Amino acid sequence: MSTARGHGDEGEEVAAAHAVFFPFPAQGHVAAALHLARLLHVHHGARVTFVHSERNRRRILRSRGPAALAGAPGFRFAAVPDGLPPSSDEDAEDDHSPEHIAALLAFIDASVPHLRAVLDSAAASGAPATCVVSDIASVLRASGQELMGVPAVAFWTTGACGLWSNMLCQQLIEKGLVPLKGNEQLRNGYLDTVVDWAPGMPRDMRLRDFVSFVRTTDADDGMLRAVMGIMDTLRTAPSALILNTFDELEAQVLAAMRPILPPIYTVGPLPLLAAEQQAPLATLSASLSKEDGGCLAWLGRKPPRSVVYANFGSIAVLTTHQLREFAWGLARSGHDFLLVVRNDQAKDDACGGGGPAAAAEGRGYVASWCPQAEVLRHEAVGAFLTHCGWNSVLEGVCSGVPLLCWPFAADQQTNCRFACTEWRVGVEVAADVDSTEVAELVREVMAGERGREMRQRAAEWKEKAAAAAALRGGSAWVNLHRLVNQVFRRHRGMTLDTGVILSTTTMDKSTQRLD
Known part of the structure; x- marks a missing residue:
C-alpha cells in the first residue's frame, strides 16, 4: 500500500x-x-x-x-x-x-x-x-x-x-431557435443564423456551429433532453x-x-x-483496437511534411459514397496519404472495387487503426484530415499540424468552428463530400498560401501548448x-x-x- x-x-x-x-x-x-x-x-x-x-x-x-x-x-x-x-x-x-x-x-x-x-x-x-x-x-x-x-x-x-456549446442548448430552446420548424431548415440556410448573444462564444457564431443535437424538429427529442439533463448534473453534482x-x-x-x-x-x-x-x-x-505499426515505417520513407493523415475517429460511420470520395480526393491531390478505415467503418468491397485500397495504390497507405499521437508527431505528416473529435483536435494542435475539418456529430461542429476561425489552424470540408473539393483543399493546405498561414499559426499554438505542459x-x-x-x-x-x-x-x- x-x-x-x-x-x-x-x-x-x-x-x-x-x-x-x-x-x-x-x-x-x-x-x-x-x-x-x-x-x-x-x-x-x-x-x-x-x-x-x-x-x-x-x-x-x-x-x-x-x-x-x-x-x-x-x-x-x-x-x-x-x-x-x-x-x-x-x-x-x-x-x-x-x-x-x-x-x-x-x-x-x-x-x-x-x-x-x-x-x-x-x-x-x-x-x-x-x-x-x-x-x-x-x-x-x-x-x-x-x-x-x-x-x-x-x-x-x-x-x-x-462543453459550453452543450450547456447553451437550453438558451437556444428558450429563444425559439431550437427545435427546428421543419426538415427544410436543415437545407435552406436557417442553420447559418448568427447567434451573437452567447457569452464566451464568438459574436459571429452560427446555429450550425453548436452541437449537432440542436438539429432536431422534435420538441421532445430524447437525445437533446438527455444532453440538457447531463448539463444540469454537471452544474450541481x-x-x-x-x-x-x-x-x-x-x-x-x-x-x-x-x-x-x-x-x-x-x-x-x-x-x-x-x-x-x-x-x-x-x-x-x-x-481498444490493434494498431498497425507498419504505417510508421511507411512514414519513415517519406519526405518531411509530404503526407496527409486522415482518420475519422472511433465512432463515425461513413457511407460508401463518403469514404470513396475522401479516398479518391486524397489520391487525386497529388500528395501521399495515410488513411485509417476501421474494420466496422466501411468495407472496401462495398465500394465496388473502387474504394480506399484502389485509391491508395502507389500513393497511399490504408490502416485499420494506428498510433495517432506518434503519427501526428512524425515529421512526414503535413496535414490532418479529421472528424474534429476533441482528442484529435488537441493532438493536432500539440503537433503543430494544420487541420482539414469534417465534423460528424456531437461537439465536433463546435470544435471545427474554433479550429477554423478562432485558432485559424483549420479549413472546413463540406458535409456533402466531393472528391474534387477534397483534392483542392488538400493541395491548398499542403502547398498553398493559406496553408502556409495555417502552418505558421499551428506552430505558434504548438509552442503555447508546450509552454502549458x-x-x-x-x-x-x-x-x-x-x-x-x-x-x-x-x-x-x-x-x-x-x-x-x-x-x-x-x-x-x-x-x-x-x-
Whole structure:
C-alpha cells in the first residue's frame, strides 16, 4: 500500500489520494482518462483504480496483450459487467447496432452498483477511495451511501468550447431557435443564423456551429433532453470539473463557464503531458483496437511534411459514397496519404472495387487503426484530415499540424468552428463530400498560401501548448497540483460486498474475485 504523502495549499501534510477512474466506455473517453490517471500516479503519488467495461477489457487484451492491463504498485485495473456477450471479433462488431446501443444504455443506468462494488474492494484492501473520476452522469449524480460518501469529480473529455456549446442548448430552446420548424431548415440556410448573444462564444457564431443535437424538429427529442439533463448534473453534482485543455486556448469560454460550474481545473494538453510517462506505466494502453505499426515505417520513407493523415475517429460511420470520395480526393491531390478505415467503418468491397485500397495504390497507405499521437508527431505528416473529435483536435494542435475539418456529430461542429476561425489552424470540408473539393483543399493546405498561414499559426499554438505542459512550471502541472491537494484528499468509506474483476498483478489476492 502506497504511503506517499504531499502538502496542501497551506503547507499541511496530505495523505496520498486514491482516485477511482470510471470513464464512459468509448475510445476517446477511455484514452483521455488513462492519460490523466497515469499522470496523477506518476507525478503526484496518487493510488489509482481504473475501471473498464468488461467488453473493453477483452478488446484491450486482444489488441495490446496482458501488458496493457498489468498495472503497477498502486495502479490497478478493474472490470465491471456491461451486458455485452463475448464475440470472436469484437474489433469488427457493429457498435452502432440497436442491440449494442441498448446494452450500453443499460450499462450506464446500472453503473452505480458496479462502481460501489469497486469502492468496496478498495476499502477492503486498506486504501479507501478519496474520489471517483467519471463522465458518466449517473455516477456523478450518485451521492451519500450510493457511493459510500466518496465525492465524485467530473472529467469531461470534450474541450471547453464543446462543453459550453452543450450547456447553451437550453438558451437556444428558450429563444425559439431550437427545435427546428421543419426538415427544410436543415437545407435552406436557417442553420447559418448568427447567434451573437452567447457569452464566451464568438459574436459571429452560427446555429450550425453548436452541437449537432440542436438539429432536431422534435420538441421532445430524447437525445437533446438527455444532453440538457447531463448539463444540469454537471452544474450541481460533481465537487470539481476537470478539462483536457489549457487556458490560453479557450480563455473566453472558460471565463464564461466558471461562474456557473463547480471549480474547473484545466490540466491539458494531456497528449503532451502523457509524453512524459516513464516505465512501468509507459506499457499501459487504452487502445481498444490493434494498431498497425507498419504505417510508421511507411512514414519513415517519406519526405518531411509530404503526407496527409486522415482518420475519422472511433465512432463515425461513413457511407460508401463518403469514404470513396475522401479516398479518391486524397489520391487525386497529388500528395501521399495515410488513411485509417476501421474494420466496422466501411468495407472496401462495398465500394465496388473502387474504394480506399484502389485509391491508395502507389500513393497511399490504408490502416485499420494506428498510433495517432506518434503519427501526428512524425515529421512526414503535413496535414490532418479529421472528424474534429476533441482528442484529435488537441493532438493536432500539440503537433503543430494544420487541420482539414469534417465534423460528424456531437461537439465536433463546435470544435471545427474554433479550429477554423478562432485558432485559424483549420479549413472546413463540406458535409456533402466531393472528391474534387477534397483534392483542392488538400493541395491548398499542403502547398498553398493559406496553408502556409495555417502552418505558421499551428506552430505558434504548438509552442503555447508546450509552454502549458512544461514540466512542473506549466499551467497544466500547476493545476494538477491544485487538483490533488484541493480535491483528491483521503476519504474513509464503509465496506460492502464486491463482485468485480481486478488485475491479478497489482492487488492483494485476498480482496480479489475472478469470475
